[in-house]
Amino acid sequence: MGSNAPSGLTERQEKWFASVRAGLERETGRSLEDWVAIARACPESKPKARTTWMKTHHGLGLNRATYVFSVAFPDQDRWSAPDDLRAKLWRDPGQAEILAAIEQAVGGLDGLVVGQRTGYTAFSRKTQFAALRPIKGGAALGLALPADTAPELAPVAKDGWSERLTARLVLASAAEVTDRIKALLAQAWARS
Missing domain, CATH: 3.90.1150 (Aspartate Aminotransferase, domain 1)
Structure with a gap:
């Protein structure tokens, strides 16, 4: 799963989380790296504002946006520090x-x-x-x-x-x- 996934997940949740990443490029036409570049250009600094911006300006839903921001800003990734x-x-x-x-x-x-x-x-x-x-x-x-x-x-x-x-x-x-x-x-x- 990697460091950008929440800890304390059931096997079912881990599979779902992995599917978020796996389907990102297939379903959006952009690679994770493309989304990370977009995320780093986000003018917002708070998590909710960032995900709202991503949805409003790029059509990326909450779960995928949260994942992309966790990769773009790993030092701010709260999931990895339960x-x-x-x-x-x-x-x-x-x-x-x-x-x-x-x-x-x-x-x-x-x-x-x-x-x-x-x-x-x-x-x-x-x-x-x-x-x-x-x-x-x-x-x-x-x-x-x-x-x-x-x-x-x-x-x-x-x-x-x-x-x-x-x-x-x-x-x-x-x-x-x-x-x-x-x-x-x-x-x-x-x-x-």
């Missing part, structure tokens, strides 16, 4: 305790893949089954379960972490990661 992403995201001690409790809850699940992203920590098996994101006053736990699975779950309209995560609950402290939450995590894992 520990740095984690430290930055989980600075608050209370939120970090919630993350540790969730990691302990899923730690014994077979085939577990933990992936650190910019805004959340993902938990996968073959596919993503949960994610945890810090929010004001705690953390939001997204699960790949129907929201009506349990009364404590609410539906997720759009949270940006995965279309598979359709239920969500808010955790105010690590003490709220009870056996019930562990059972919901295991149920989501079993479906993945």
